[in-house]
Amino acid sequence: AAGENFNDLALEYSEDPSVKNNKGELGYFERGDMVKPFEEAAFNAKVGEVVGPIKTQYGFHLIKVEDKKKENGKLKVKASHILMKVHPAPSRVEEVENNARLFAEDAKTNGFIEQAKTMGYEVKETALFPKAGDFIPGIGNHAAIKAFVFAAELGEVSNIYHVDDGYVVVTVTKIEPKGYRPQETVKPIITNRIRSEKAKALAREHIEKFSDRVKAGEDFTKIAESDPEKKLHHDVTPFFSRASTVPGIGFSPEFNATAFTLEPGEISDLVETTRGYYYLKLLEKTPFDSSAFAAQKEAIRTRLLNEKRNKIFTSWYENLKAKADIVDNRKMFNL
Template identity: 35%
Template sequence: MAVMNKMRESMKTILLILVLAFIATIIFDWGMGGFRGKRPQGVIAQVNGDEISYEEFNDAYQQELKARREQTGEDIEGYQLQQVENQVFERLIQQRLLRDVIDQMNLTTTDDEVGEELWNNPPDIIRNTPAFQDSTGNFDMARYQAALNDPQLDSQWQSVVNYLQNAMPYQKLGNMINASTLITDDDARLEYMKNNIKMRVNYLFFDASSFAGKESEPGENEIKAYYDEHSKDFIEKEKRVLDYVLFELQATRSDSQAVFKQMEDLMNDARSGRTFAEMAGIYSQDTGSAENGGDLGYFKREAMVKPFSDAAFAAKVGDIVGPVVTQFGVHLIKVDDKRQVDGEEEVKASHILLKIEPSNATRDALRDNALYLAEASKESDLKTVAEEEKLQIATTQPFTSDGFIPGIGMEQRVSRFAFRAKIGDVSDVLYLDRGYLVAELKEISKEAVPKLDAVRSSIVTTLKTEARMNLAKQAAQAVYDKLGAGSSLEAIAQSVNLGVTTTDEFTAGRSIAGVGKEPRFAGVALSLNQGDISQPVEGSRGYYLIQLFQKTEFNETDFEQQKEMLKSQLTVRQRNQMFTLWYTKVKSEAKIKDFRNDYL
């Protein structure tokens, strides 16, 4: 009876997690993640005609914020809010698209399939539930199936059945997408070699930049032909320009004075006998040490910023010193101990950190000023009101809808205002990490292909770069053709006025010192035998001739021990790639309308 009661207590938690797991299954298991406009009211997006309501989006958005708040203990803000918004929006789009595919393919689940899955293959959350585990922590199938047969749990198991009925069609779709996934022993062997075989090579580098001035000037016909062939590459997206006023969130003199007054009070409390660790736990804004009573452990002088170290190392054991000002804020420091390690002094200290930040009163005053500016500017214009109020007005450089806004940063809400507004429109107050912003749309530049003369210099640079790379290739090939059997790079390097470079030990899966991340270089080196010299190898900046002179042996025993793990990792990677390619194609062919500009 006690076991069954424990199972019943577990069911509510199981069912809640299953709901979350269902969402995660849809998004990740196969590879991975007030109305202003004239759009359909209450609709934030359409996917092949299927509407996603603002209410549905906002519910999912708030749930995600709540989950992250519970995970981190802090509210997220600024750019992180934009990331969450994008992730939730994309998740809803993906759910709709996958459901469309499932409906089109008529992927359904029968009661027998659900029953068999429930009986033989319970979800991981159930396998990991203590109520269904034995004394050693292993899943107990008999105990689990006994719970399935308990009629008193029928109503609660029905929710699990509902979960499987919803989830299994997505699992079937995932299985179909992944059906062609095949990782062989040879794939695992190559992966092992990339990560474990260590090499050293000699190489000659034919730097394309060394041929500058030796290439011929591109002719007009060549320039025009390149322009015509690559005209799509020159398309300039629609751009917008904003005038704006930013009320920056900066601590005032009054805010700083309040922090120093609080630090003085803490100093007096500490000297009066109040426990330093207790105060640090309550007041310190260094979350990393506050939970340990402000304890920083032992540290060397150079481990801390100079003002902090100077104060701590100058004090005696037991002293409480402060306030000490650093770029992090204001510190109160208690020196707990000192010691010598290898002839170098170390200090053990605790501290209380108070950050100098804008107070609520400062924030409120800035927000009120921004609200007044926004409302007044809508009756007039931003420049006029800003000048009357002696506020500094700035102007952005032209920016695209998906790019960085010069002077402002990556701020989607600002971008969305800019790309839904008409010239002369003034925004509401836009809340940024840095403060409160009011903007007015100043200019619109429509998408266009620039004239040839506007991109001529970039085309000439590209053609010259290609010509230099070709000259580097020819030079490398000419040297290679002179090499005979048993030749070495050193023997011919002087004749072409190049030095032979020897690499440090490297593996093919990592960046190579002096060379960088050059996949062709690493791959060719891995394929060479001792003493072999490669054909010319193209790099990002020129061509290489590579001679292998050291390579570790393949460890068959170690490979066999890692093989199944490697195959598993490669399978996941391949499934990720396959799902991404498949989903990208599905999404590109879908009719998706994004109305977020009308809401957010």
């Protein structure tokens, strides 16, 4: 509203978890510190101007540019924002969950792949993974799914499982017996591993050429763009938790653990992961939102109860079918 203080409006309406502490103020930032759509809008706006809504992976932003200045030859913008997240309606969440349950039940009868085609669902296959630990490629840490797949028969279909971004249903497509693998299957794996180790050694050697510039606080985007071999890449991640996968990185305990030790603006030492080497600069860290957890607590409790009831019902139903003596008399009724 005209004449109202932008920061007071942010405190009242913004869904950014940090708004309670900063009233939407982001301080000064330079190019490369924010996600691209936000950055472009802020740097193209005039001082005092409010622009938006600007869509990013976090939601929609209204941005007010408070000031602009040059520091060490770099243009910096001071801005505040109001974030409005996109929330799926409860009816939509319930619809997705119900569809997942229907798929799980029908897939047990019609076949996993066929039912996925019928319902237009995407099927993704993981690489082989061991029983040890809770990590599953493409899913992340999930002890319940890991327990199911190592107790299931080939082709067996699970009930639904809740994951960070929705629901999954899994089936076992391959079981590799415990023991030593034949040489013909091990050889390409070892060859690829040796190649990977050599590539990682070269990658480390290359990125360390830029370590002084990184530690001096030079803009990550400019460092990547100045690489004559174009091997360096810079990106800004969305918010992630300690146990979640990171877009473009995957699940990396080393990456996540390092990120959570940093303070805003701090740059990490070189981090080694299975996918390569990274320098991290923490842009923002949000505190635990106890009010949001309290609001979701009952919904989480209800979902867990429903999952437990569904598991008990499915177990009872499968046991009933196994014990039943069924005679098909449909021919007598011309069915």
